[in-house]
Amino acid sequence: MASSSFQPFYTPLFTPTHTSLIPFSSRSSSSWSPYTIRSIHTSISLIAPTKKVNCFKTKASTSPSMATKKTIQLFDSEQTLSVSLAKYTADLSDKFAQQKGSFTVVVSGGSLVKSLRKLAETPYIESIDWSKWHMFWVDERVVPKDHPDSNYLLAFDGFLSKVPIPTENIHAINDTLSAEAAADDYEAQIRHLVKNGVINVSETSGFPKFDLMLLGMGPDGHVASLFPGHALLEEKNKLVTFIKESPKPPPERITFTFPVINSSANIAMVVAGAGKAHPVHVAIGDGQEPEVLPVQMVAPEGQLTWFLDKDAASKL
Numbered sequence: 001m002a003s004s005s006f007q008p009f010y011t012p013l014f015t016p017t018h019t020s021l022i023p024f025s026s027r028s029s030s031s032w033s034p035y036t037i038r039s040i041h042t043s044i045s046l047i048a049p050t051k052k053v054n055c056f057k058t059k060a061s062t063s064p065s066m067a068t069k070k071t072i073q074l075f076d077s078e079q080t081l082s083v084s085l086a087k088y089t090a091d092l093s094d095k096f097a098q099q100k101g102s103f104t105v106v107v108s109g110g111s112l113v114k115s116l117r118k119l120a121e122t123p124y125i126e127s128i129d130w131s132k133w134h135m136f137w138v139d140e141r142v143v144p145k146d147h148p149d150s151n152y153l154l155a156f157d158g159f160l161s162k163v164p165i166p167t168e169n170i171h172a173i174n175d176t177l178s179a180e181a182a183a184d185d186y187e188a189q190i191r192h193l194v195k196n197g198v199i200n201v202s203e204t205s206g207f208p209k210f211d212l213m214l215l216g217m218g219p220d221g222h223v224a225s226l227f228p229g230h231a232l233l234e235e236k237n238k239l240v241t242f243i244k245e246s247p248k249p250p251p252e253r254i255t256f257t258f259p260v261i262n263s264s265a266n267i268a269m270v271v272a273g274a275g276k277a278h279p280v281h282v283a284i285g286d287g288q289e290p291e292v293l294p295v296q297m298v299a300p301e302g303q304l305t306w307f308l309d310k311d312a313a314s315k316l
């Protein structure tokens with residue numbers, strides 16, 4: 001791969017004592033061009049036991065695993081990021097559809113949904129077995145489904161209306177209920193699908209184990225509707241909970257909890273734009289914050305893959 005403008009990002013990311021760097025061009029995929037994806041593929045088998053991670057473990061022991069496999073992919077633009085995200089998602093779809101006959105996908109709101117657009121194009125629109133997909137939301141605003149703030153509406157307009165996922169496999173919140181009741185109802189929906197064998201269960205945590213979570217991150221380091229310093233970060237029993245005073249409007253939301261998020265088989269953290277550079281620096285570089293950011297608590301049992309554009313990675 002020709003050297004690219006990303007070269008300066010490589011070395012500061014991690015020290016060679018706990019990382020191995022694999023040039024992206026060594027990946028065997030005929031559809032991935034080293035020119036469109038000028039990035040590195042960094043794998044670490046264990047998060048470095050830095051002070052930050054120790055602090056996280058003592059402050060919030062909601063992570064079931066210190067053995068998260070972490071991959072960081074850097075892209076020269078959100079456009080090339082979205083191409084790679086589609087291939088990553090399609091590969092997982094094939095794997096889980098074959099292995100377990102279903103593919104359980106959880107999405108956030110925000111700009112993530114736009115980054116899924118390539119899945120609705122050739123070759124994936126034809127090649128993915130959409131009948132196996134089951135869609136969920138990691139968080140939802142407590143508004144009617146046709147409200148402009150609805151994450152369901154966002155996903156419908158940007159993705160679901162363009163792909164043939166069976167309607168009965170789209171698991172949205174009940175928008176006629178209060179925040180409390182909607183959270184309980186969504187938890188019951190999930191438990192039902194665990195019973196039916198659609199959603200796996202983690203042998204480690206006993207919580208539902210979704211096949212893939214596609215998550216965005218806010219400029220303050222929040223994920224789902226789990227905000228910095230909020231008591232919900234400590235929730236250890238519920239699958240789904242609610243917040244009535246979200247610092248990001250609208251105030252009333254329901255959200256998956258960390259035990260569920262961190263029981264996932266795969267999490268993609270999809271982050272683009274300079275406004276996210278600081279929390280990215282804190283989460284995967286050597287940036288500092290007095291408090292542990294929610295994004296630093298994302299540590300799934302399985303694989304964590306960061307998809308970053310160059311602006312989001314600009315402080316690494």
Ligand SMILES: O=C(O)[C@H](O)[C@@H](O)[C@H](O)[C@H](O)COP(=O)(O)O
Binds near residue numbers: 151215
């Ligand atoms: O409903 C929400 O508000 C989201 O699920 C939230 O967690 C979102 O993913 C981040 O705030 C990132 O949003 P942006 O990518 O738009 O900044």
